Amino acid sequence: MARRKLWIDNVTENKDLSGKTYIVTGANSGVGLETTRQLIKQGAHVVMACRRVKAGQKVAEEFKSLTGSFDVMRLDLADLSSVREFVKNFLSRYDQLHGLDCNAGMVSMGRDVTRTKDGFEMSIGVSYFGHFLLTESLLDILKKSAPSRIVLLSSCVHAGRPDNRPYVHLDDLNYDKREFNAMNAYSEAKVANVLYALELSNRLKGTNVSTFSVHPGWARSNFGKENVFMRIISPIMAPFIRSMTDSNEESAQTSLHCLISDQAVKHSGEYFSQSSVLYRxxxxxxxxxxxxxxxxxxxxxxxxxxxxxKTYKLVGLH
Ligand SMILES: NC(=O)c1ccc[n+]([C@@H]2O[C@H](COP(=O)([O-])OP(=O)(O)OC[C@H]3O[C@@H](n4cnc5c(N)ncnc54)[C@H](OP(=O)(O)O)[C@@H]3O)[C@@H](O)[C@H]2O)c1
Structure with a gap:
């Protein structure tokens, strides 16, 4: 059954963002692409942090006619040295940052665990560890540019179901000791992002930097399509599930609300969600x-x- 979609209000949609700088990770596809498009439409400058720079540059062609501006920079969240390099390049080019949208994410669908360059399980490595290092490394500039905001993409799967709620395994965050399960790993990664937004908002009290975690909806994006099975099944399933899924534009609304709306800042640290049939x-x-x-x-x-x-130590910050 189709559900009413939450949509940013008129004031938010028409706010003039000229003079504001944002970073959107995974800006070349799906939710990140539509979030980026709206920010640029409203006059912002968006640094599109993409693993594949050419893919970013290609989609960014569409943005040239919009009011704002963009810059495509390389960022591979599955490699902490790439995160450090990105931060170094960003700080050498920019002296302000008003919004950091930690949007990129993936689910590794295989039966066996896959790992990032630094040995983290891939889903939590990209969604949480990579974004953690990125965020912590940019806190000073976010504080200096305040009011500013940090958005961390989570998912409804972080909620699990009444008889089985996922949690972060503090003694085994990276499936070193447990049998691997791809969906559990993804759910745990998304719990980590909700917890991180909560902890950060507490730590950043009084700085005018607000934090949020987000479920975007069931986006008709490229999510999961690296998997051969998903590539085959998605077009077959598409007509049947269309009414239950969301366009990428609908899926960008919650991130945009958190990044721009005056209402959102009253709820720093909280979880925001598009309507979604996927909740149990x-x-x-x-x-x-x-x-x-x-x-x-x-x-x-x-x-x-x-x-x-624990994460501070794992990403080499302490
Ligand atoms: N789709 C959904 O229904 C859904 C539901 C709940 C939550 N989410 C979350 O929403 C966010 C956006 O997903 P989406 O639906 O827009 O999926 P998408 O179309 O697959 O976009 C994901 C983006 O993340 C990037 N990415 C993946 N691994 C990366 C890495 N190692 N380093 C840097 N970037 C990387 C991808 O880059 P490439 O193009 O190079 O692969 C792509 O730009 C994700 O965090 C996802 O977990 C999605």
Whole structure:
């Protein structure tokens, strides 16, 4: 059944963003591409942080006629040295940052664990560890440019279901000891992002830097399409599931609300969601800006702080 889509309000949609600088990771595709398009339409300068620079440059051709501007820069979140290089290049070119949209993500669909260059399990490595290092390395410029915002893409799968709520395994974040399960790994990565937004907002109190975690919806993007099975099955399934899924533009709305709306900043640290048939909890299906996560493991500040403290060491910050 189709659900009413949450959409940014008129004031937000028409806000003049000229003079503002944003970074959107994974800006060449799906939700990131549409988020980028709207920011540029409203006059912003967007640094499109892409793993494949040529793909970024190609889609950015469409943005040349819009009011704002863009710059495509290389960022591979599965490689911490690439994150460091990106930060170095960004800081050498820019002296302000008003919004960091940690949008890129992937799910590794195989039966066996795949790893980032630094040995993290791939889903959590890209979604959480890579974005963690990126965010922490840009905190000073975000504080200096405040008011500013940080958005971390999560997913409704972080909520799990009433009899099975995913949680971060602090003693084995990277499937070194457990049997690998791709969907569990992805869900845990997205719990980590909800917890990180929560911890960061607490740490950044009084700085005018706000943080949010987001479920974009069930986007008709390229998500999961590296998988051969998904590549075959997606076009066959598309007509049947169309009414349940969201366009990439609809899926960008929640990130845009968190990045631009004056209302969002009243809820720093919280989880925001597009409506989504994918929730197993009935009360979540209509979404919410913000939405109370039904997963107790995703709102436990003690766990959030332990996760962050462990992550500092794992990404080489302490
Ligand atoms: N699609 C959904 O229904 C859905 C639902 C819930 C949450 N989400 C989340 O929404 C976010 C956006 O996904 P989407 O639906 O727009 O998917 P998408 O079309 O596949 O876009 C994902 C983007 O992430 C980039 N990316 C993947 N690995 C990367 C890496 N190692 N370094 C840098 N960039 C990397 C991709 O780059 P390439 O083009 O080079 O691969 C692409 O630009 C993700 O965080 C996803 O987990 C999506």
């Amino acid at each position: 909890d009935k009360e979540c299906k209509d979404g919410g800006w913000p939405l109370a996560t039904p997963n107790p493991h995703a709102k436990d500040m003690k766990v959030a702080k332990e996760l962050v403290s």
